[in-house]
Amino acid sequence: MKFIAEIDIMPHKALLDPQGKAVSGSMKNLGLPEITDVRIGKHISLLVEAESETEAKTKVEKACRELLANPIMEDFSFSLKSA
Amino acid sequence: MPNSVIRVGVVVFPGSNCDQDMIDALSAYPEVSVNKLWHKEHDLQQSDLVVLPGGFSFGDYLRSGAIARFSPIMREVIDFAGKGGNVFGVCNGFQVLCESGLLPGALLHNTSNRFICRNTWIMPEPNNSAITAKLAPGQALQVPIAHGEGRFYANEDTLRMIRDEQQVIFRYCSEYGEKADEYNPNGAIEHIAGICNQKRNVFGMMPHPERAADAVLGNTDGRLILDSLMHTLFDLPALVLDTHNAHSVVS
Structure with missing residues (x-):
């Protein structure tokens, strides 16, 4: 079976996100001062082959934990659907 | 003097x-x-010391150093x-x-969100490691940085361990050794510019000593760092350089 994983990786809430801060600042220039607290992360999609959804989940978790995200600075979450 | 050749x-x-700057700087030692x-x-080719140089391995894709960590040679390292x-x-x-887990913590985007290429001053920490052993206590060294992601970060537990084990090797400071945010170029936690592991055989630092290791370049403060490392690890004599133009500031 093939599954598509949609992965979101975000910097830890406690960490300063300089990109997000810069973009937050530019919202004022756009005339949207109502928009604040922009945080910028990554979205990764990938295809994973596995016998079951549980196995696919285990594989994606390993990929996230060991390569796609750095747990020291980032959190990750993902959803799986059949490809 | 060692009898055999030191392999780096x-x-x-x-x-x-x-890589070539580092090779030039280390090749200056005749041994x-x-x-x-x-x-x-x-194969590490029987290296006595392995150096991971600066640059943008794999284009810094994903995170700086994240993909390089999985290169075949890193398993050997x-x-x-x-x-x-x-x-x-x-x-x-x-x-x-840091990505490999050989050193604790991580390097985040500079707080300024800019790539910073300029000289900084760093203070060696007396921590009983080869890289600082031969450096004059209290003497700030001028060493350039060139990075976009150099803000050292570790969570509170890791930071406590780094402190307890005296793993900090350099902190950013002023020319006179004063540590304050204005002398910290990238927002690194506790002004940390470099650390070592607990066993003191793995060293990492953001500033580039190899770029300040030749009198022709007008600054040999980085040579002092390389000298400390090579002298302490391999008993190599310090290189005698023409330091006429070099900075030497004592706080």
Whole structure:
């Protein structure tokens, strides 16, 4: 079976996100001062082959934990659907 | 004086760009033979010291150092370090060491969100490691940085361990050794510019000592750092340089 994983990786809430801060600042220039607290992360999609959804989940978790995200600075979450 | 040649291996990843500077700086020691180690190799060629140079390995894709960590040579480097082998990473090399888990913490985007290429002052910490052992206590050294992601970060538990084990090797400071946010170029936690592991055989730092290791360049403060490392690890004599134009500031 093939599954598509949609992965979101975000910097830890406690960490300063300089990109997000810069973009937050530019919202004022756009005339949207109502928009604040922009945080910028990554979205990764990938295809994973596995016998079951549980196995696919285990594989994606390993990929996230060991390569796609750095747990020291980032959190990750993902959803799986059949490809 | 050692009887045999000291072998230094400088790892080259796709996108490394300070490898030749490091080779030049270390080749200045007559006792040292420097080999390039391509990242796909599985053999450290009997290196006594492995150096991970600066640059942009794999284009800094995903995170700086994240992909380089999985290069075949890194399995050997991690194994070598585990057996007590000496490993030194500068800039991107430091990022690779943190991503590999050989050093604690991580390097985040600079708080300014800018790539910063300029001289900084750093203060060696008296921590009983080879890289600082021969440096004058309290003497700030001028060493350039060139990075976009150099803000050292570790969570509170890791930071406590780093403090308890005295793993900090350099902190950013002023010319006179004063530590304050204005002298911290990237927002690194506790002004940390470099650390070592608990066993003191793995060293990482963001500033580039190899770029300040030749009198022709007008600054040999980085040579003092390389001298400390090579002298302490291998009993090599310090290089006698024409320091006429070099900075030497005592706080």
